[in-house]
Amino acid sequence: MASVMHRSSSDGGSSSGWSDAAAAVAAAAEERAGWEVRPSGMVVQAREDYGAAPPPRPPPPEIRVRVKYGGARHEVSVSPIATFGQLKKLLAARTGLQPADQQVTYKGRARSNTEYLDACGVKNKSKLVLSEDPASLERRYIERQKNAKIESANRAIGAIALEVDKLADQVTSMEKSISRGNKVAEVQITTLIELLMRHAVKLESITAVGDSSSQRNIQVKRVQKCVETLDMLKVSNARLQAVVVTTKWETFDAPATTQWELFD
Secondary structure, eight states, rough: OOOOOOOTTTTTTTTSSSSSHHHHHHHHHHHHOOOOOOOOEEEOOOOOOOOSOOOOOOOOOOEEEEETTTTTEEEEEEEETBHHHHHHHHHHHHHHOOOOEEEEEETTEEOOOOOOOOTTTTTTTOOEEEEEOOOHHHHHHHHHHHHHHHHHHHHHHHHOOOOHHHHHHHHHHHHHHHHTTTOOOOHHHHHHHHHHHHHHHHHHHOOOTTHHHHHHHHHHHHHHHHHHHHHHHHHHHHHHHHOOOOOOOOOOOOOOOOOOOOOO
């Protein structure tokens, strides 16, 4: 509890007789001595502000750690109160290995991103080992396998698309011919249908994901549309009469024979 002190004066304890200048000087002196004057004129011991935040401490000096990565050696300046995750960001600029793909080992133990360097005993000139995270290696392997399958599917779909283009052109030519009333051999229609259905089976056998799946579905729809067109052309073609071309030969009379007169 703060100590309380009343001012005394020559007129029986009343403070009204103090001049303003004297009161100001006394208040300043008392404040320097650890006392403060309340608005009522009461002098009490100055209170300490326990809620005030302490002044910030200066950051600790950086340390230099030695990091081995493969056959290379790197020296990195870092704060001792940094985390291993922050250290990985600094190493990414040096090694090109992304932080998510890094594994930092200190004293034979892989360290997590949330661990602090000083808490793990890392000091100036401490030696650490950087390697690629095994989980990252597995992810990259799976990603490469996935990309290889996508590329293979794209090549197969592209080859089939070229063949479908050729067959689609034949369907268009046949459609124009029949629309003009020219009957075509039915075997031509059935052959086109059979070729298109073979490509449809090939497309269905391709395992595709993502964009490859979309490209495959586009080609499947193209094949279906061509087959449907040929089915309608088969009906239209059957209604047409076959055109029989006859050749009319021009006949000529036998040449006249000339009678020659003989003279002795």
